[in-house]
Amino acid sequence: FDLQKRVIKRMLMTGMSVNTGLYYASVAFRGVIENSTWNPAKNSIVVNFNVGADLREAIKATTVGIIGEKGSAMYIGGVQDASTRAQDASATAGRAFTLTGGKLKVVGTDPSVGIILKSSSGKETKVAEDLWVTNDPSKLTFIIPADLADGTYELKVTTQFGSNSKTMLKVPRSVMKTIYIGKAPDGGGLGPDGGLEEDPLG
Incomplete structure (x- = not known):
């Protein structure tokens, strides 16, 4: 690939056009040459690319499979216990706990909107808004x-926060993470920082 790049660059920079099958590249010059002198302030070199025949055929032969709606950009990227400053997903009852990430703002009128902690026994505790x-x-x-x-x-x-403060989602979206009140187990849990969160790139 490095050799191919060097050859193509050399050909283009000597004024030749290149057709690789995937693309057709040609060089053009902009600006008026005055007094037979190249002036970088007024003159420039541009390279134009067009799709080649091989790539056009590949595009025609490609089928697209729709596997579902694009994933939400809501995610949890980091956590911290205000009491211990730990970032291993451990938390302390009665103390502040911080999540950092994207689109985490909790807003909306849907009954599901809010912050819920579910114990291993299945008991759910909704964090009252006055604790935010x-x-x-x-x-x-x-x-x-x-x-x-x-x-x-x-x-x-769970929130109905959209792309900005003026946009509200009709259907709430959620993100989940495993945390540990008290000491986190050895190894920090299942994720890279001890929890489960939605992949922002997924």
């Missing part, structure tokens, strides 16, 4: 209810 400290698209901080026992919890954030 920071509610921004990229940062969500709230107080872990003081009466929650140590253990593994599924944290679920």
Whole structure:
């Protein structure tokens, strides 16, 4: 590939056109040459690319499979326990816990909107709105209810926040992450920072 690039660059920069089958490239010059002198301030070289015959045939022969709606850009990228400063998805009951990521702002009138902590036994605890400290698209901080026992919890954030503060989704979307009230288990859990979160690139 490096050899191919060197050859193509050399050919183009000597004024030749190149047809690889995938693309057709040709050089053009812009600006008027004055006094037989090249003036970089007024003159420039441009390379034009057009789809080649091989690539056109490949495009015609390609089929597209629709596998579903594009994934939400809502995601959790990091966490921190305000009490211990730990970032291993451990949390402390009665103390602040921070999520950072994208489109995390909790807004909307749907009953499902909010922050819910679900214990390993299946009991759900909804974090009251007066325990929310920071509610921004990229940062969500709230107080872990003081009466929650140590253990593994599924944290679920549900919102109707859209692309901006004026856009509200008709259907709420959610993101989940495993956190540990008390000490996180050795190894930090299932994800790279000890939890489960939606892939922002997925």
